[in-house]
Amino acid sequence: MTHSPFYFDIMKVCCGLAKEAGNAILRVYEQDDFGVQEKTDESPLTRADIASHEVIVNGLADSFPDIPVLSEESADISWEERRKWHRYFLVDPLDGTKEFIKRNGEFTVNIALVEGHASVVGVVYAPVLDITYMACKGEGAWKDLPGENRVKLQVSKQLSPLRVVGSRSHGNSKTESLLSPLVPYEMVHMGSSLKFCMVADGRADFYPRLGLTSEWDTAAAQCVVEQAGGDVVTQEGATLTYNNKESLLNVWFFVGNNAKVLLKSLAFTA
Template sequence: MNELLRSVEGIAVTAGNAIMEIYKSGDFGVDHKSDDSPLTKADLAAHEVIVAGLKTLTPDVPVLSEESAEIPFDERKAWKKYWLVDPLDGTKEFIKQNGEFTVNIALIENGKSVLSVVYVPVQEISYSAAVGVGVFKRVDGKKHSISVMKNSRFKPTIVGSRSHVSDEMKAYLDRVGQHEIVSMGSSLKFCLVAEGKADLYPRLGLTSEWDTAAAQCIVEQAGGHVVTLDGEPLLYNTKDSLLNPHFMVYGDTSKKWAEI
């Protein structure tokens, strides 16, 4: 598992390099999908790098990427193990050039994320995790373990989306009471919780399974939780739709975040 994790991290870095070439060029080639979400040259370039890398690494394991999401559930439901990929998570942040975008690669087994890498191309930082191996953050070539904040701050730090702020989220934050809010793009919100820099990430808006799978493994292996509003772990490939229910990401289980 350790060797596999290192190989996946290498694939994510290679995809990140492809993204950065386009990022620095300024020629993004922005298009829009049927749901009006943006699509750039960088999304497609990273997709090609990752799919090719994973097919070489594990030729018998199928790959579901945001850019190949048309695979029907009738085919997917037979998958016990597969790769779930968001080649460029935070395309809006990429277009804004604020650096808050990531490469997300997760290995799913029986509906659970068991190995993953979240790579931040602009900062050249990677988060990696695997069941039975642990969770790590690599900065400047140096790797160290991370963990969630088990005892929330008196005035909790709550991280939220920079590009998607729902009315439900605003109402929820009012009910929480005193807090510090940090706005962040992409799966970096999960990573802030995983390394103890934030206490809570409530997601009361739409996300897709490729948005969350890699970062969920990072959080869980750091001792945190990613659960639906019913308190159940977020699971993958259990239904026709690839949309997630609303969920909460946190470390401190003594706080009844969902009940608020």
């Protein structure tokens, strides 16, 4: 197998940093007090978020000093500066903080390399599960399981019965109404970017997200899905992109083994 050396080398470094950050998260996870605070957007922040952020940002700066980094915990970079970036790292040090606080294990470390508004390298690490999902543009996507060989990922081609994955903490009635034309379907709930990863490894077929997310929530896992043969699209059927507007919030999006086809069947009434 041949690899783009640049992307593949970056992916390997990001895998190492994601695991190191995951270990920092687990050290907090084992404590009784997470040091939970509330950010200005009313989302939770813990000592684990900060510990993971510091590991990743410092590690990326050491390995790739010429590539800027945008992390959820250091997102106050002006649009005037960001719009000049052709290539940068986009990081969510702890995706699924609510799941972390609930101690259900469904949280991840997300590291992406974005180039020209697209995610070209993606690493998603689930510390409790010790599972790494990784991808780089043009080469594919893989999953590393504890004590097992690396597995190549490929989305399922199943569309009936449709297996839909939804948010563990952010479900809403709009999603149920939207999916009504697809009945019957099987529904499973999952936290963090593991929902994307379920599509990428063929355990789910469709993930509709009708709610607020930020670009760092999706970039790494989008690369995994796309390199496994799936797609991540907006309501208009366009590919979800990055760093092309001042706001760091995503529009509604849809992840699937063939999301563009499924979009045509949905009931957009909202």
